[in-house]
Amino acid sequence: MRQFSVASPMDVAWKHGVNSLDALADAAAGGGGGVFVEADVSFGSGATGATGAFMAHPPQTSGPPLAAWLAQASALNASVRAIKLDFKAPAACASLAQALSLSLFAVSPGALWLNADILQGPRGSPPVFDAAAFVAACAALTRRGAVLSVGWTTGPVAADADADDLGYSPTMVDAMLAVCRSHNLLTAQVTFPVRACDALASVGEMRRLLEASNQWSLTIWHGKEGVTAEQELQIRNTFDPQRTFLDIYEVIE
Numbered sequence: 001m002r003q004f005s006v007a008s009p010m011d012v013a014w015k016h017g018v019n020s021l022d023a024l025a026d027a028a029a030g031g032g033g034g035v036f037v038e039a040d041v042s043f044g045s046g047a048t049g050a051t052g053a054f055m056a057h058p059p060q061t062s063g064p065p066l067a068a069w070l071a072q073a074s075a076l077n078a079s080v081r082a083i084k085l086d087f088k089a090p091a092a093c094a095s096l097a098q099a100l101s102l103s104l105f106a107v108s109p110g111a112l113w114l115n116a117d118i119l120q121g122p123r124g125s126p127p128v129f130d131a132a133a134f135v136a137a138c139a140a141l142t143r144r145g146a147v148l149s150v151g152w153t154t155g156p157v158a159a160d161a162d163a164d165d166l167g168y169s170p171t172m173v174d175a176m177l178a179v180c181r182s183h184n185l186l187t188a189q190v191t192f193p194v195r196a197c198d199a200l201a202s203v204g205e206m207r208r209l210l211e212a213s214n215q216w217s218l219t220i221w222h223g224k225e226g227v228t229a230e231q232e233l234q235i236r237n238t239f240d241p242q243r244t245f246l247d248i249y250e251v252i253e
Contacts, residue, residue, distance in 0.1 A: 008241040009217065012036050016249065019055040019063050021072050028079040036082045037073065038247075041066055043089040053092040053099065066092070066099050074105065084113035084149065090129050093137040100141060109145030110189065114138045119175050121152025122167060122198045135183045142188050149219065150176070151193035157225045167201035168194065173209050186213045191245065193219040196227050196235060203238055210243060219245040226250040 006012055015027040018037045027037050040057040056063035073080050083105050087093055096114070105112040117124075118131035135148065142148050152172060158165065180190060192209060199206055199220055210216050220235055227235075227248050235246065 010241045010246040014247050021064050024072055028076040037080050038084040040086045040088055041092045043091040058088055082111045087116045096137050097140040112146040113149045115149035117153045118150050119152045121154045123155030124153030127153050131179045147189045149191045154195045167198050168205050173205045189215055191217045191219045196220050196222045217243045219247055221247040226252045228252045
């Protein structure tokens with residue numbers, strides 16, 4: 001992790017939902033040895049009234065234009081070491097390469113992540129993205145060192161969920177492998193965002209996924225259910241710390 005002063009990807013510091021310019025400045029100010037900023041990219045009229053990609057998480061309907069947000073992030077790159085753009089609408093990807101062409105993050109390997117849920121996963125709804133179209137939209141940037149972050153849709157986790165309700169099935173993993181192979185991603189930097197409870201319920205499938213390429217990693221995250229201290233310890237003891245990003249912000253004691 002050249003961008004961060006950490007021993008492994010598990011120790012990277014994340015800032016979530018950094019969609020406003022003020023939030024971006026605040027994240028940079030508290031960045032210390034470098035912060036990984038996650039922001040959401042929607043599509044519509046945004047704050048300016050002009051139709052295009054803007055920074056907001058649905059159902060919010062306004063936010064700074066993607067280009068303005070990227071300009072500020074580039075100006076703050078001494079503290080904002082990497083950015084993850086979480087795309088919420090396929091139309092937001094249309095001018096992706098053009099919007100990022102002048103960004104410092106686009107020319108620094110590993111500093112730009114492009115994320116979308118492209119396949120249906122545990123308890124999840126059908127994705128709004130076409131897998132092939134999203135990978136193709138990102139291709140020019142991934143060839144320059146951007147990280148492709150592609151995952152599965154997931155649904156809420158019931159308090160009484162049992163083993164049958166959790167986990168990434170072999171069919172789900174096979175579908176992701178098929179997408180990656182068909183787009184020649186075996187030598188590309190790819191990370192797979194996986195929900196903590198589901199990753200822990202399908203460790204064998206997660207390992208099988210990563211066996212396909214030594215350039216790939218996992219990004220383990222959680223939803224409203226949070227992660228218990230026991231689960232966090234299990235994650236740290238189970239998954240390769242050099243190939244696992246730990247995007248966990250709520251540990252339940």
